[in-house]
Amino acid sequence: MSSPPLTVLTATPEEEAAIREAVRKAPGRVIAGPEHVAALLDLFSDPRVSDPIYDLPRPFTLESVGNWVAESRALQLKGECILAVTLDEAGQVAGYSRFSVWPDRSSAELAGAARADRQNTGRGRVGVTSSISWMFDVLGVRLIGLTAALDNVRSAAAIDGAGFTRMGERESHRPDGTTRRSLYWEMTRDQWADLRSRYENGGGP
Ligand SMILES: CC(C)(COP(=O)(O)OP(=O)(O)OC[C@H]1O[C@@H](n2cnc3c(N)ncnc32)[C@H](O)[C@@H]1OP(=O)(O)O)[C@@H](O)C(=O)NCCC(=O)NCCS
Numbered sequence: 001m002s003s004p005p006l007t008v009l010t011a012t013p014e015e016e017a018a019i020r021e022a023v024r025k026a027p028g029r030v031i032a033g034p035e036h037v038a039a040l041l042d043l044f045s046d047p048r049v050s051d052p053i054y055d056l057p058r059p060f061t062l063e064s065v066g067n068w069v070a071e072s073r074a075l076q077l078k079g080e081c082i083l084a085v086t087l088d089e090a091g092q093v094a095g096y097s098r099f100s101v102w103p104d105r106s107s108a109e110l111a112g113a114a115r116a117d118r119q120n121t122g123r124g125r126v127g128v129t130s131s132i133s134w135m136f137d138v139l140g141v142r143l144i145g146l147t148a149a150l151d152n153v154r155s156a157a158a159i160d161g162a163g164f165t166r167m168g169e170r171e172s173h174r175p176d177g178t179t180r181r182s183l184y185w186e187m188t189r190d191q192w193a194d195l196r197s198r199y200e201n202g203g204g205p
Pocket residue numbers: 048049050052053111112113114115118119120121122123124125127147148149152153154155157158161
């Protein structure tokens with residue numbers, strides 16, 4: 001039940017069409033398919049992975065995860081979602097990323113997790129940074145909104161560290177209709193370009 005950013009942008013018809021096409025293609029991503037359902041179920045069955053994430057298909061079963069993978073794929077064909085898996089050196093599922101995209105608003109959101117043995121390894125900020133870079137440069141959106149549970153210190157540090165602007169709190173809506181209070185951040189493509197040029201010139205955020 002991802003929600004679009006609080007800031008409302010309006011895409012031109014050409015911009016919207018280009019974003020939908022980029023989402024359908026999703027270059028460089030391994031799209032989750034039926035062959036990944038059992039591994040994703042394993043991944044989510046670990047509360048260290050799934051507890052902080054509000055929009056996963058609970059309770060976790062082969063059927064619920066299978067439906068979620070299929071629904072995500074159907075949304076991708078409309079240009080509105082990318083559910084991707086991260087594979088480790090052995091080709092096993094070591095994490096996932098789900099990009100929710102609102103092409104008519106030139107906006108997107110990102111959720112994801114790493115397998116427990118890959119957490120606390122300093123990959124958090126790099127993961128956020130490379131994902132947002134891909135969303136701005138490859139998907140072509142102009143705005144990204146992110147949320148995290150109030151007590152998710154690792155996500156908050158990674159999102160702050162990537163240069164997002166804190167914009168208070170918002171309600172996140174779970175698929176079962178309940179809500180969760182979340183920290184909320186936004187970043188525009190112009191802010192990202194500015195940050196990147198500062199990094200490239202040796203500065204920080
Ligand atoms: C969120 C997640 C992807 C982060 O990846 P990670 O490799 O575990 O995170 P890192 O080790 O890079 O730590 C992220 C930041 O939190 C900081 N951090 C770690 N533990 C901390 C603590 N107890 N208190 C404060 N900061 C802490 C780290 O120093 C790092 O900050 P930095 O980039 O400024 O150095 C991973 O922990 C995960 O998958 N968690 C479960 C699912 C989840 O929470 N998903 C995100 C939902 S929004």
